[in-house]
Amino acid sequence: MDKKLQISKSFKNSMIFLIVIGVVAVAVGFWTGAETRTWANLLLNNFMFLSITLGGLFWMALQSITQSGWSSAFVRVPQALVTYLMVGAVLWIPLFFGMPHLFHWAQSGAVLHDAVLAHKSPYLNVPFLIIRTVVFFVLWIYLAQRIRKLSLREDKAGGLDAFNKIEFNSKVFIFVLGISFIFVGIDWLMSLDAHWFSTLFAVKFFISAFYHGSAVIVGAVIILNRLGYFPFLNEGHLHDFSKYIFMLSIMWGYMWFVQYLLIWYGNVPEETVYFHIRREEGFQAFFLAEIFINWLFPFLFLMWNRMAKNANVLLITVAVLIVGQYIEIYNAVMAETVHKVVFGYLEIGTFVGFAGLFILIWVVSLSKHPLVAKNHPYLMESFTLEDFEEEY
Amino acid sequence: MYNIKARGVLIEGNKGYHDITRDITNPLLSKTTPSWWWVAAFIATSMLIWGVWGFYNTIAVGTGTWGLNNSVSWGWAIINFVWWIGIGHAGTAFSIFLLVLHQKWRTSINRAAEAMTIFAVMAAGMFPLIHMGRIWDGFYVFPYPNTRGPLWVNFNSPLFWDVTAISTYLTASFLFWYVGMMPDFASIRERTVSKIKKKIYGILSFGWLGSARGWLRFETAALLMGGLTAPLVVSVHSIVAMDFAAGIVPGWHSTIFPPFFVVGAIFSGFAMVLTMMIIVRKVYKYEEYVTQRHLDAIARVLTFVSLIMGVAYISEIFISWYSDSPYEMYVFFKNRAIGDYAFEFWAMITCNAIIPQLFWFKKIRTNITMVFIISIFINIGMWFERFVIVVTSLSKTWLPSTWHAYTPTVTEVAIYVGTLGFFVLGILLFLRFLPMMAVSELKGVLKETSLITENTNNHE
Numbered sequence: 001m002d003k004k005l006q007i008s009k010s011f012k013n014s015m016i017f018l019i020v021i022g023v024v025a026v027a028v029g030f031w032t033g034a035e036t037r038t039w040a041n042l043l044l045n046n047f048m049f050l051s052i053t054l055g056g057l058f059w060m061a062l063q064s065i066t067q068s069g070w071s072s073a074f075v076r077v078p079q080a081l082v083t084y085l086m087v088g089a090v091l092w093i094p095l096f097f098g099m100p101h102l103f104h105w106a107q108s109g110a111v112l113h114d115a116v117l118a119h120k121s122p123y124l125n126v127p128f129l130i131i132r133t134v135v136f137f138v139l140w141i142y143l144a145q146r147i148r149k150l151s152l153r154e155d156k157a158g159g160l161d162a163f164n165k166i167e168f169n170s171k172v173f174i175f176v177l178g179i180s181f182i183f184v185g186i187d188w189l190m191s192l193d194a195h196w197f198s199t200l201f202a203v204k205f206f207i208s209a210f211y212h213g214s215a216v217i218v219g220a221v222i223i224l225n226r227l228g229y230f231p232f233l234n235e236g237h238l239h240d241f242s243k244y245i246f247m248l249s250i251m252w253g254y255m256w257f258v259q260y261l262l263i264w265y266g267n268v269p270e271e272t273v274y275f276h277i278r279r280e281e282g283f284q285a286f287f288l289a290e291i292f293i294n295w296l297f298p299f300l301f302l303m304w305n306r307m308a309k310n311a312n313v314l315l316i317t318v319a320v321l322i323v324g325q326y327i328e329i330y331n332a333v334m335a336e337t338v339h340k341v342v343f344g345y346l347e348i349g350t351f352v353g354f355a356g357l358f359i360l361i362w363v364v365s366l367s368k369h370p371l372v373a374k375n376h377p378y379l380m381e382s383f384t385l386e387d388f389e390e391e392y
Numbered sequence: 393m394y395n396i397k398a399r400g401v402l403i404e405g406n407k408g409y410h411d412i413t414r415d416i417t418n419p420l421l422s423k424t425t426p427s428w429w430w431v432a433a434f435i436a437t438s439m440l441i442w443g444v445w446g447f448y449n450t451i452a453v454g455t456g457t458w459g460l461n462n463s464v465s466w467g468w469a470i471i472n473f474v475w476w477i478g479i480g481h482a483g484t485a486f487s488i489f490l491l492v493l494h495q496k497w498r499t500s501i502n503r504a505a506e507a508m509t510i511f512a513v514m515a516a517g518m519f520p521l522i523h524m525g526r527i528w529d530g531f532y533v534f535p536y537p538n539t540r541g542p543l544w545v546n547f548n549s550p551l552f553w554d555v556t557a558i559s560t561y562l563t564a565s566f567l568f569w570y571v572g573m574m575p576d577f578a579s580i581r582e583r584t585v586s587k588i589k590k591k592i593y594g595i596l597s598f599g600w601l602g603s604a605r606g607w608l609r610f611e612t613a614a615l616l617m618g619g620l621t622a623p624l625v626v627s628v629h630s631i632v633a634m635d636f637a638a639g640i641v642p643g644w645h646s647t648i649f650p651p652f653f654v655v656g657a658i659f660s661g662f663a664m665v666l667t668m669m670i671i672v673r674k675v676y677k678y679e680e681y682v683t684q685r686h687l688d689a690i691a692r693v694l695t696f697v698s699l700i701m702g703v704a705y706i707s708e709i710f711i712s713w714y715s716d717s718p719y720e721m722y723v724f725f726k727n728r729a730i731g732d733y734a735f736e737f738w739a740m741i742t743c744n745a746i747i748p749q750l751f752w753f754k755k756i757r758t759n760i761t762m763v764f765i766i767s768i769f770i771n772i773g774m775w776f777e778r779f780v781i782v783v784t785s786l787s788k789t790w791l792p793s794t795w796h797a798y799t800p801t802v803t804e805v806a807i808y809v810g811t812l813g814f815f816v817l818g819i820l821l822f823l824r825f826l827p828m829m830a831v832s833e834l835k836g837v838l839k840e841t842s843l844i845t846e847n848t849n850n851h852e
Binding site for chain 1: 399495623626630634637638639640645646647648649650651692695696699700702703704706707708710711714715716717752
C-alpha cells in the first residue's frame with residue numbers, strides 16, 4: 001500500500017540525455033539564425049505539455065467532483081503533474097521574449113498601420129498578456145498543489161475531512177481552469193493570426209487538452225502496471241479508461257467538424273482564410289492527419305469491446321494520440337509563424353527535450369510519495385471493480 | 393463495491409426487494425385515481441384546449457395570426473420548438489451519460505426523465521409543422537420520389553437535417569424507453585387482479601417471462617440502443633444550432649453554437665427533471681427513492697453545466713468584441729445589452745449563468761424549496777436564451793430600413809400554453825398508467841447501496 005515508485009539511475013540519465021538533446025537543438029536553432037522557427041517550436045512544445053498537464057489535472061478534478069470510485073486508486077498519477085506545471089511556468093518565461101517573432105501584433109509599430117490590431121490592442125498587448133498568463137499559472141499551481149497536499153494529508157489523517165476539501169478545491173479548480181484556459185487558447189494560439197477569430201477555437205483546445213491529458217494518464221498507469229505497480233489493475237479499469245478516450249475522441253472530432261463545417265458553410269473570406277492556408281500550402285497532409293489520427297483512429301480502434309480492454313491496444317492508442325496532439329498544435333502554430341511545412345532536427349530535438357523533461361519531472365515527483373492514496377474513501381471500489389457490460 | 397459510509401444509502405427506509413415492487417407498482421394498480429391527479433389533469437386539459445384553438449386559428453386563417461413580419465420571420469414558434477427540444481435531452485442524458493460515469497443514483501430518475509423526453513420532443517415537433525402554414529402539405533418535408541416534378545427537399549439545408557435528426561431521435565428514444573419498461577409491465581401483469589389490466593399489460597410486456605436468457609438479451613439491447621442514442625442526442629441539438637449558425641446573420645454565425653446548444657439543452661433538461669421530480673416525490677411520497685442526495689447530485693451537475701454556459705457567454709461576448717466586426721459588436725453591445733430586448737438578455741445571463749451558482753452553498757442545495765425555485769429560474773432562463781438568439785438578431789439585420797420589432801399575438805401564446813398542457817397531461821398519464829421508476833434497476837443497485845442484509849427475509 002505504501003509502495004513508492006523506484007527510479008533507476010540509468011532511467012534518470014537517459015531522460016537527462018534527452019533534455020540535453022533538446023537544449024542543443026534549441027541552441028543550434030538560434031545560432032543558425034532560424035529564430036522564428038525555434039521560437040515557434042518552443043511555443044508548440046510548451047503549449048503541448050502544458051495542455052497534457054492541465055488536461056491530466058482536469059481529469060483528476062473531474063474524478064473528484066463526479067465522486068468516481070473506480071479511478072480512486074490512480075489519483076496520485078495526475079496529482080504528480082503539478083510539479084511539471086511549476087516547471088512549465090518557468091519554461092514559459094522565455095516565450096515572453098520571443099513574442100515579436102511569433103505574434104505579428106506584438107511587433108513594435110504593427111498597431112499603427114492596422115485598424116483591427118489597434119482595436120484589439122487594449123487586450124492584445126504584451127504587458128497585459130504577461131500579467132494574465134502569470135495570474136493563470138499562479139492560480140492553477142496554487143489550487144492543484146493544494147489538492148495534492150490534501151490528498152497527502154489524507155494518507156496520514158484518514159477520515160472524510162481531506163476528501164471533502166479535495167472535492168471543494170476540485171470544483172474551484174475546474175471553475176478557474178474553465179475560464180482561464182479559454183483565454184490561454186485565444187492568447188497563445190488564436191492570436192497568432194490576430195485578424196482571425198472563431199468562438200469555438202479555444203474550446204476545442206480545451207477539449208484537446210482534456211483528451212490528450214487523459215490519454216497520457218492512461219498510458220502512464222499501464223506502464224506503471226507493467227513495471228509491477230498497481231497490481232490490482234484489471235479489465236474493468238482498462239475498459240473505463242478506454243471509455244474516456246473513446247468518448248473524448250468523439251467529442252474532439254465533433255468540435256473539429258463543427259468548426260470546419262460552419263466556417264465552410266458560411267464561406268466568409270475572413271473566416272475561411274484559416275483553413276485556406278492549411279489546405280493549400282503544403283499543410284494538406286497535416287490537415288488530414290490531424291482529424292484522422294485524433295478522431296477516426298481511436299474511434300475505430302477502440303470500438304470493439306475486446307480491443308478496448310486490451311492494455312497493448314490502449315498503449316498504442318496513447319502513443320498515436322501523442323503524435324496526434326503534436327500535429328494538431330503544429331498546424332495551429334507553424335502555419336502562422338513559419339508559413340511552410342518544416343520538419344527537421346529542430347522539431348525532433350525540441351520535442352524530445354521537452355518530453356524528457358516532462359517525464360523526468362513527473363516521474364521524480366511521483367516517486368516522492370506512495371503511489372496509492374491509501375485512505376481514499378472509495379479505494380475499495382477501485383480495487384474490487386468488476387467489468388460489467390451493463391452497469392447495474 | 394459501493395462505500396456506504398462515504399456515499400450514504402441510495403435507497404432509504406431499509407427496503408427489501410418486495411417493498412420496491414410494491415411501492416412502485418401500487419399506484420398503478422389502485423382503482424382510485426387520486427384527486428390531485430384529476431385537478432392537475434383538468435388544468436392541463438384546459439391549457440391544451442386553448443392550444444387547440446390556437447392551432448385551429450393558425451391553420452384556418454394562416455400564420456398571419458402570428459406576430460411575425462418580413463424581418464422577424466421566426467418568432468415564438470421557433471423559440472418554443474428549440475426550448476422543447478432542449479428539455480427533450482434530459483432523458484438520454486440521464487440514461488447514457490450518467491451510466492458512463494458510474495452514477496448509480498440515476499436509477500430512481502431515468503425512467504421519468506425518458507418519459508419527459510418523449511413528450512417534450514412530441515411537443516416540439518408540432519411547431520415546425522404548423523409553421524409551414526399549410527399543414528396539409530407537411531409530408532413535403534420527407535424526401536421520396538414523387539409526382540411533384542419530382543420535387544426534392546434541399547439536402548444542403550440544416551432545416552432538412554433537423555427533420556431527419558428529430559424523427560430519428562424520437563423513434564430511438566421511444567424504443568429505448570419502451571424496451572426498458574417491458575420487465576416492469578410484466579411485474580404489473582403478475583400483480584394485478586383486474587383481468588383487463590392483466591391483458592393490456594401482458595400485451596405491452598410482449599409476454600416477458602423474466603428468464604435468464606430474456607434478461608441477457610434485454611440488457612444487451614438496452615446497452616446497444618443506449619450507445620446508439622448517445623450520439624443522436626448530441627446530433628439533434630447540434631443541427632438545431634446549425635439552423636442558426638450556418639446562416640451569416642450577425643449573432644447567429646458563431647462556431648461555438650452547436651456544443652453550446654447541446655450543453656444548454658442538457659442544462660434545461662436537467663432543470664426540468666429537477667422541477668418534475670421534486671413535485672413527484674412529494675405527491676407520491678417517494679422521498680425514500682428520490683432522496684435529498686439525488687436532488688443534491690442534480691444540483692451539482694447543474695452548477696457545472698451552468699459554468700459551461702457562463703464560459704460560452706463570455707466567449708461569445710468577448711469574441712464579438714475581439715472580432716472587430718461592427719455588426720457583431722452591434723448585436724452584442726447595443727442590440728442585446730442595451731437595446732429593445734435588454735431585459736430578455738440580462739434575464740438570460742442571470743438565470744443561466746449566475747443564479748445556478750448559488751448551488752455552491754450546501755445550505756441552498758439541501759433546501760428543497762430553494763432548489764425548486766432555482767430549477768424554475770433555469771427553465772425560464774433557457775427560454776429567454778432562445779428568445780434572445782431568435783428575435784434580437786432578426787429584428788435588426790443588415791439593412792436598417794427593414795428593422796422591425798416583434799411581439800407575440802394571443803394565438804402564439806395559446807399554442808405555447810397548449811404544448812405545456814400537452815406535456816403535463818402526457819406526464820400525468822405516464823404517472824398513472826406506466827411504472828415511473830425502473831423497478832429492476834432499483835433492485836439491481838439495492839443490495840450494495842443499502843444497509844439491507846441477507847437475512848431480511850423479504851426477497852420476492
